[in-house]
Amino acid sequence: MFSQPLSAAQAQVFDLLQQRIRQAYGAQRTADAEALCTRLKRYLPDLLPPLAAVYGEHPGFEAFVERLVDTLVKADLERPEDLRQLDLERLLAPDWFQGPHNLGYAAYTERFAGNLRGVAEHIGYLEELGVTYLHLMPLLQPRPGENDGGYAVMDYRAVRPDLGDMDDLEALARALRERGISLCLDLVLNHVAREHxxxxxxxxxxxxxxxxxxxxxxxxxxxxxxxxxxxxxxxxxxxxxxxxxxxxxxxxxxxxxxxxxLNWSNPEVFLEFVGIILYLANRGVSIFRLDAIAFIWKRMGTDCQNQPEVHLITQALRAAVRIAAPAVIFKAEAIVGPRDLMPYLGVGEHYGKVSDLAYHNSLMVQIWSGLAARDARLVRQALEAFGDPPRNTSWATYLRGHDDIGWAVSDEDAAAVGWSGEGHRRFLSDFYAGQFPGSFARGLVFQENPRTGDRRISGSAASLIGLEAALEQGHPQALQQATERLLMAYTLVLGFGGMPLLYMGDELALRNDYAFTQVPEHASDNRWVHRPRMDWVAAERRHDPGTLEGRVFEGLRKTVQVRRATPQLHAAFASRPLRLDTATVLGLERAHPQGTLVQLYNFSETPQGIHGSVLKERGILRPLDRLSGRELHFDGEWLLLEPYARLWLVNASA
Structure with a gap:
């Protein structure tokens, strides 16, 4: 995380590489050469040790390092001037992705707007929501036919022809950048298509x-x-x-x-990917989602996930890219347990040096768990298992993504609240498949494994949360409850801190798309049920408060606006769960120099009470709810919470 002086050995390497860089730039670009040398000196202590740990025993290691620097020089020489300016801006504001003004949006290009030019035509819609980060799902050239939703890449330097070409991608990235939106693309690290x-x-x-x-x-x-x-x-x-x-x-x-x-023990693979990343970075991609990163290192006798070399390689990739394209950050797609997740942001000697963002998969799972159980105790227990992330990193928080939901509930966490881990996982699968009595969900079982009992779930947020069932039944009260449930869940995603992500269509409460069975390449994969096409007719109703789309869109948009003006939600300040006597309410505390923020979330459809001492002990004597703008009053010693209430409380006198 912090800059380190060069060791004597590193200084020798730097002197040799510095000469190589100056020679490559010549007399016409001395300023650019010196800037690159300065970044090389800053990040060489982050780059050389992991490279030596992974590849140091290979013959020709010194030549490998020289070839790596040549790759960085080539990319820097080709970097457009507007991206050089972005590099400078982000070097001066390294927390640019951590501030509370950030909001991510994830979508499939073709399902959102047909092609890349179509996405450019809808930037105004993203601006209206407050989006600052657009993740377009796999759009690099995949293999023909089945391709795992685009994650079987055939060419990393080409765009899927039906979506456009590399010029279209570069034009879109520029248009987004001019409107304050960063472009995120998937970088599949573990594998390539058989046709690559x-x-x-x-x-x-x-x-x-x-x-x-x-x-x-x-x-x-x-x-x-x-x-x-x-x-x-x-x-x-x-x-x-x-x-x-x-x-x-x-x-x-x-x-x-x-x-x-791919065989990442081969240094040639590392060099190939540095070149790929910088090629795309020079076309305006500034966030890379490192797909399937947990799997890239193989070791006999293990599950070949989360091996130490994964973090060494990622640190080296990050350091190399910081040298040639410092505006770029990494997001780890590591859907792993709490003990394995933090190393993707960096722990110990790797503290803050691995990925800049990592998905908080546990928060997502626990939100769905709490809603089904009407109980927040397991949510709190699971969140307590996490330490604070490095202060220069951020969680990526989300309610739904493009993938299925696996019930990553540990036996230890379940036992701590008096539950059976296996029993609770079975309950969640049954509940969200709509097979549990009284379930409000409409989901599909994905990849049931009879040997392990593992069952994952597919389904859109709106369908899993009860909106599809309520609309089918024509039940106004159930519809109201499901709407409040969705808004409460997303308010927690927005309020946890870090980079919150909206999945396309959730802002309009789009339900399951069962027509996926009519598409041959999708029919065998029911995850396509929650990958609907954007309904632009429904989007036209987003300003009508009398419609479901209007209530959800405006509810989210207003929460996003409040979030932007809430300094406590900067990612450098961690959320810590509160121990409350009320089982159905989750409390989070965010200490901050401008006053503590306490958040309360009621996971049930019944009113709940919170004892006032929880707030008073944290200096909140006159609770002001940032979301509604109202000062709240205690009923005696108690603060009353409506069904599915969400409160962001600060002290009114502050």
Whole structure:
């Protein structure tokens, strides 16, 4: 996190690399050369140690480092002037992505607006919501046919032809940037499509490219690995290895037979990805979602997830990119347990040096758990298991994403509140599949594993939270409750701190899209049920308070506006759960120099009370709710909360 002086050995390396850089720039660009050298000196202590730890034993390590710097020089020489200006601005304001003004929005390009030019035509809609960060789901050239929703990439330097081309991507990034919106793209690190040029060369027998992958002549080694490897997609892609008849070898395929796992122990793979990242960064991409990052390092006898080398490699990637494109940040797609998640932001010697953002998967899971159980105790227990993230990083908080929901509830957390972990996970699967008596949800079971009992859930936020059922039943009270439930859940996402993310359509309460079964390449994957096309007719109703779309859109928009003006929600200040006597209410405290903020969330459809001492002990003697702008009053010693209430309380006298 903090700048370190160069060691004597690093200073020697720096002197050699500095000469190389100055020679490459020549006399015409001395200022740019010196700026690059300054960044190299700053980040070399973050770059060299992890590279040496992972690749130091390879022959020619010194030449590898020189080739890496040549890649950085080439990218810096090609970097457009407007992006150089952005680099400078973000170097001067390194917390640009941590402030409470930030709001992310995630969408599939074709489902949001048809193509990249269509997205550009709808920037005004994003501005109206307050979006500052747009994550367009996989749009780089995938393999034809089945491609895991675009995560089987065939060419990292090309755009899917039906969406546009690289010029369209660059134009969109520029248009977004001019309106204060950063563009985020997926970078699939663990695997490439079987049709990628590297894999094609490997299948032709080229040894250089076979070394980019994990391939085996027989099943002996794969079977040793399989003893400890889980199955990610047991329904349609069992096992972790596939036979390639053309190559005549077994290849590691964690996700699908046509997604070949890369061999990150090969330094050539590292160099390839530095080049890819900087190529896209020079076209205006400033946030990379590091997809499937937990899987990139393989170790016999483990589940081959969250290995120490993952964090070393990510730190080295981040340091390299900081040198050549300092406006760029990384977001880790690490959907892992609490103990494994924090290292993706950096702990110990890696503190604050790995990814800048990481998904808070546990918060997402616990919100759904609390809503089903009408009980916030497990939510609080799970959040207490997290330490504070590094102060220069941020959680990415969300209610729904493009993926299924896996019930990452630990047995230890469940036991701490007197529950069975296995029983609660089974309850959540039943509840959100609509199979539990009294459930309000309309979800689909995804990838049931009979051996482990694991069942994940697909479904849009609106359908899982009860809006689809309420509309089917024509039940006004149920519709009102479901609307309040959705707004409460998203207010918690917005209030937890960090970078909150809206999933496309949630702002309009779009429900499940069951037409996915009519699309051959989607029919076998029910996650497409919560990937609907944007309903622009419904969006026209967003300003009508008498419509569902109007109530949800305006409710979210107003909360976003309040958030922007609430300094306590800067990501550098952590949320800490409060221990309350009321089981259905979650309390969060955010201490801040401008006064403590206490948030209260009622997870039930019944009124609840909170003893006033919770607020008074934190200096909130006259509670002012930032969301409504109203000063609240105690009923005796109690503060009363309406069903699904959400309160952001500060002291009125402050």
């Amino acid at each position: 040029a590297w894999a094609e060369a490997a299948r032709r027998g080229e040894a250089r490219y076979q070394a980019y992958f994990h391939t085996y002549a027989d099943r002996a080694v794969p079977e040793q690995y399989e003893r400890t490897l889980p199955e990610i997609f047991p329904d349609f892609a069992p096992g972790n290895f596939s036979w390639d008849a053309e190559m005549g070898r077994w290849v590691w395929t964690t996700f699908n037979a046509w997604q070949w796992d």
